[in-house]
Amino acid sequence: MNLDQVLQTFYDESRELLVDMEIILLDLEFHPEDRELKNALFRCVHTIKGSSGMFGFDHVVGFTHVVENILDRLRADDLEYSRDLAQLLLQSRDHIKNLVDADQNAISMEMKTHEAQLLGGLEAYHQVSTDTQSGPAEVAPAAVNSEPAVDGSKLWHISLRFDGDVFRHGMDPLGFIRFLQTAGEIVSLHTLTRSLPDLADMDPESCYLGFEITLDSSASLDDIRAIFEFVETLCEITIIAPGAALGVYNQWLEKFADDEREELIDWLLQDGEISGQQHSALKSGDIELWVNDPVANEQGANDSIASTAEDVLVNLSELRSDASADKASAPRDASASRTQYIRVPADKLDQLISLVGELVISSSSVVVNAVKGGDKDTREAAANMSLLVDDIRDAALDLRMVPIGECFQRFQRIVRDVSDELGKDIYLSIHGADTELDKSLVEKITDPLTHLVRNACDHGLENAEKRLSRGKIAQGTLRLNAYHQASHVVIEISDDGNGLDRERIRSKALEKGLIHADQVLSDQEIFNLIFEPGFSTAEKVTNLSGRGVGMDVVKKSIQALRGSIEVLSEPGEGSTFRLRLPLTLAIIDGFVASVGKAVYVIPLEAVVECIEFPLEEQLEASKHQFINLRGEVLPFIPLHEYFQVPGYAQGRRQNIVVVNHSGKKVGLVVDELHGEHQTVIKPLGKLFAHLQGLAGSTIMGNGQVALVLDVAALIQQVSIVEEDKFSSKRKQFH
Template structure:
């Protein structure tokens, strides 16, 4: 794997982390002191900063470092999240997303667009305001006087404990131990110090160039262990320097260990990464462990014996190792796959299905029983491969739903309304291609519900509603379709007002009779709007027609239900996949058509007398076991002029609870259908949803059942006679 491949993984993982960070920020407003949510935000920023450093993305590292410093103060309880701080960190997420997108596009972080660069500077300045107190403390630290207290008791456990044993030759090598103590005060404060004199000889035996003193120091600082150790860089080889963190720091180490990413790390690497151990301490311990005369001992035991790290921290690291190992075992079969490779696989399987259908047809025409049996087995295996491949592209819609938490938060503040988003059915799965394309329509619907649907708080209270409005997102499976509902508890739609606007614009006539659903669906007409004022969100009549157009392009449908004063529900129905379906072949004249098998309820044969009666009837309904079933003749729809057969068939289809009959010439059985899109010339044809290639190489058109049922529903229903079909 080359560096570009690794960079792509970093970009993908960073985008996932930023989404998690944004989700956590949206939750923190409800629970500003929740440690788990705060840690999730900090962990995301920390991981991105560390990974960016591996690729030399210094702009991301420096920007994230400032944000991480503020988050660290929040974690320590020095400050808490509020609306302003949450909004600031949401902008931080947006900035990081923009920087990572810039890297993904192949751009250099040294050549950022002026607007992006300006935004980064502004955010850094705003973040620095939350660090001003900390910076003041750091600036004042060098001016503090050193407090030297000679005590025999133990040093307080709320401070760092430095056990310093300078080597005997330290003075001879030009180093002054007191200079190191003075240097400590440049980034902290010596609170207590005990000077150890047990190695001081009698006065007449003293060597003025030999050091005999040691020190036990209580040290208060915000610096990490590595920084403290760095103060003794020039005497580390000749001296014994031990650094023990305060009790509070021990808790932090354990917490940081628990927050480490799920990676296979050695014990020493984990302790170094969390700051409980420095690299030089680890190297010394490894040398100690490898000494020939030393008995073999685990590195954790060596570190404890050398007093480099506390036992409880080592225990936490060992537990983390076990957790990572267990998780790796559970997730060992999971891999990250490029979405383009999945698309290529589906395309190849589609071609395999078409080729297999041709082979099966050739085998049937040859009359060789063994060959027919063999191709039948092959066909079943191809079908299983198809089903398995399609499940690879199925993803949960919950991730898409959660992104709208940010939309609801921002828009509600812009509108000055208190609105909350409730999500259900997030574990419902559908094809990733559908998920990618449904985001924009859902955004339009949610913003429309918030702007037009949810009333201001004062109006809601007058109507006996809670001041806080609610927008709901729900998803569930229905047959082989997915249904997505966007609902609100707002004022609902005013039918009379919609109808009045439609008549003004000439969309309907004065004397035209429309059902409630037909009136509601008028808002999907291009340019239709009932808004009295144009706002930044709505009022121009642009949006709802785009919603319908985008959903129709996905072979889906959208409709509205509304009760005035109670609320509105927009219901979207989409196919689970856009690639391959089980179809049912029918023949009309010399042409072959495909109906999605999951929409077929039953097939009924018409006798010659019944067919003749149906053709002569002025009714568009037939009597199916006591129920009136609307039907449509495909011969008439597609203007087939040749003589109809003596016997015809009715294919009963059902979509979204609406049933209809398709009168056809022949029933030709099931067929694995690879959906291919039609050209733009067919965009306005509601009866067709695509085409497929048969085993013979002929083309078969795929019928759009939703479009046909919609066309039937629009016809004026005035049955005068009905014909009974016996099943």
């Protein structure tokens, strides 16, 4: 792992910790006495501070140190977690994020001014206690090393032997020493030079040094381990916890040569880790009388530390060497309590999905050829291969699936800030956070969801006074819910507020010329008017909404993801916006049809049914562009006309594929029906971006290129044509 990779890991983990920090800060408002939450919050900031110190990001260390002081008082119950303190800590969290993202040499004056304001606010809390509520006092400087005085009962021993290639991987051993100072005070540090070669043989890019360190710290074993997380594979590290028995030290010393062992034992005595008698016992090797006794008894060591420490010796370079040994005297797998994850860049997953798509296409081609001309064994082999490819495809797609809860959680903060701005009491209820969908979809729906959430807070939910006058509780509820439905995920944004005013929407639509006075509309058609560009029923423009910008963008964004949006509402009871999205954008189930020599793939989810279109009906129906489907008027699109298929011969037998999107049905006139086909969607490229009605392309099993239809765009085109016809006839009538 080189320095760039290590830095990227730092940035990724810091951002994850900042997300956790925000979630915890919001949770604490509902559970202010939860000690586990307070400890977890402290660990988030402490880890960011320590990691930043290791890389020399002093601009991050300085500010996080001040925040850490406040959180330390909070977990010690010296501060009450109020809404004002929560707001200040949330703003501090935002500032830490900006500091992590910013180059320390390019911090703007605006950021510096904002930091000064935050430090002033934090300073006011530094000396405030729940007992005295004393006034503000000066905050301790943001120094890296401000730990308590040496206490023999808290002495850790850390032994480091760096790999010769550590510099080549972009690591600086001194960076870890600086990092270690964030956990406590380094009482002593001995530099090991035994491995230094003669000057003529020295490689300036190789590391020959090691360290023996005595650390005075109240940190936990996990905190000490975390310091060396980036370098575990590049050095031999042994950690001996405070209060360890002399037998533990002896076990560690046994691996060294006699002369080095003698030197290490002398250092242990010199640094106050062992007593004079224990020193003699280790020198002579006669430790039977001391093997189970804690070291440094003459220093007044606290025996309780040995009994409460989960481990007293951890050899991070031998994670599995003595897994069956006693916890108090043997090395332990330092990663045993960590969930086993592999961090993989998203572009590598995208490349894998792309290759799997090619594999699906190739597999389809093999199956087609086997069916055409292969013998029985060949057909069976092709069928088995097709099944395996399907399994590989499903497993690969599953790698990109992430819980939507990661997206939902960010709305806790948004709802909190918006409710404060509007002076409303709003509770956000989250359900279905474990529902999974493609990571690329999660990223693309965040903005539409944000707009819908803010809109529900502003327009949907009433203030407390109005809610009470309507017999509701003062607190409004906004509900986010997600669940799977067949090959889709459904996301619902619901509120228990005003509901949509049908008459007001209709009136605004008439005013803007979107509908006609004598036009009869269903509830769903009225609700869909709010997605028209520039449409708004807000009486005044606010920072949140009222300009008529946004809902049309929301609908277009959802449709661009091959999804749909539905609105449900009852006056005075609230509204629900229901989004229906595919689980993935990479591969779809399609229905194949052809027009002349052109082949088209229709998303199977949109197909309602297929019907014959007899020759005798074609001539009459073509005059009006609709047919009577069991008493229902069904407009249709002849695809040979719409896409201007070259060399198309009229008068042939045709079929109609009935498709549905957002409650609207349209017939697609085709020649032949070829059935279902799993489709790997390929983008058309910028050259074809202007084409309406196409979502992409795919390669069929026989090598032919087929176009994937965009059903939503086709239905929208039909609606525009119908409206134009209605308008022209209406003008003729008047």
